Amino acid sequence: xxxxxxxxxxxxxxxxxxxxxxxxxxxxxxxxxxxxxxxxxxxxxxxxxxxxxxxxxxxxxxxxxxxxxxxxxxxxxxxxxxxxxxxxxxxxxxxxxxxxxxxxxxxxxxxxxxxxxxxxxxxxxxxxxxxxxxxxxxxxxxxxxxxxxxxxxxxxxxxxxxxxxxxxxxxxxxxxxxxxxxxxxxxxxxxxxxxxxxxxxxxxxxxxxxxxxxxxxxxxxxxxxxxxxxxxxxxxxxxxxxxxxxxxxxxxxxxxxxxxxxxxxxxxxxxxxxxxxxxxxxxxxxxxxxxxxxxxxxxxxxxxxxxxxxxxxxxxxxxxxxxxxxxxxxxxxxxxxxxxxxxxxxxxxxxxxxxxxxxxxxxxxxxxxxxxxxxx
Ligand SMILES: Cc1ncc(COP(=O)(O)O)c(C=O)c1O
Numbered sequence: 001x002x003x004x005x006x007x008x009x010x011x012x013x014x015x016x017x018x019x020x021x022x023x024x025x026x027x028x029x030x031x032x033x034x035x036x037x038x039x040x041x042x043x044x045x046x047x048x049x050x051x052x053x054x055x056x057x058x059x060x061x062x063x064x065x066x067x068x069x070x071x072x073x074x075x076x077x078x079x080x081x082x083x084x085x086x087x088x089x090x091x092x093x094x095x096x097x098x099x100x101x102x103x104x105x106x107x108x109x110x111x112x113x114x115x116x117x118x119x120x121x122x123x124x125x126x127x128x129x130x131x132x133x134x135x136x137x138x139x140x141x142x143x144x145x146x147x148x149x150x151x152x153x154x155x156x157x158x159x160x161x162x163x164x165x166x167x168x169x170x171x172x173x174x175x176x177x178x179x180x181x182x183x184x185x186x187x188x189x190x191x192x193x194x195x196x197x198x199x200x201x202x203x204x205x206x207x208x209x210x211x212x213x214x215x216x217x218x219x220x221x222x223x224x225x226x227x228x229x230x231x232x233x234x235x236x237x238x239x240x241x242x243x244x245x246x247x248x249x250x251x252x253x254x255x256x257x258x259x260x261x262x263x264x265x266x267x268x269x270x271x272x273x274x275x276x277x278x279x280x281x282x283x284x285x286x287x288x289x290x291x292x293x294x295x296x297x298x299x300x301x302x303x304x305x306x307x308x309x310x311x312x313x314x315x316x317x318x319x320x321x322x323x324x325x326x327x328x329x330x331x332x333x334x335x336x337x338x339x340x341x342x343x344x345x346x347x348x349x350x351x352x353x354x355x356x357x358x359x360x361x362x363x364x365x366x367x368x369x370x371x372x373x374x375x376x
Pocket of ligand 1: 009010070071072073075100102147149150151176178179198209
């Protein structure tokens, strides 16, 4: 049966170049980059080369890239690590209401550390309300965390504008660039102090991510032990994953224009074929090229997704709760949608391997599934 995967914001298939780069490191050779013997030195060289690729993608120094196990760990380390390292008077942290849970769910930990976490309002397109941010900034704020692109609706925050507002008060800025890296821009242009990324979002393997930490920004480790990653993240580095991630990163940079054009071409074909079956959530806003976030009035998203899965189209909505059903997305609620509207939303995300033919076929399947759910 034909299947089309349209959930690339959740994860992406491994690129062939990443697989090829990883294979030699999966052949049974010992690979601990902290060991002083020849095998260890070889692993260290490979790790250094991978780190070099990431630092050049970000335009930062080699030592400013810290490898982690995921985007989640990277975001956790940015917020909790910065909080742990700052015992001073700045006891407030600002995060946008549309952040990923990897940021939002650090709140109870930060509160236990004595910080107050304030949510910054977002507008109807999920981007930060700059007036609300400015009104909340002050000399008692330590850190602002705002994502570059929203993972659900795909819209982009103006990170330099957020940095400019924060700098007036000497506030540090973290951006979650998990949905945009490595095409997020260089850190000097963005102006941020910390930036998170995850390899499985751009054709690299699951199990590796990273945090850019501007030199001189104090970050205390949340994993302690061997002192790896310049004392910011202990634990033996996953050489195969880091090497694969670097290969995927380079491929994305080398083929950026082609990948972006292919994604937006397939996305536009998908939306065209969907026609008035769906309401496109973000018609005018600046957005990621592969995102098609839509609402099907009168259609329960959970029933639709189950039916689509059976018919060969894989997409998603909101987040699964512990009972396995879909909770209305906190992002859509923050944007001002009602719970009922949020339960009609579905996120389709196109990837580098999605063809225009896949997009047309998938949209035709969606139309059929929607009318089946409506008449059920
Ligand atoms: C914006 C954003 N931040 C963080 C994460 C977490 O990344 P990971 O799945 O690598 O833990 C995701 C994953 O969906 C994401 O989309």
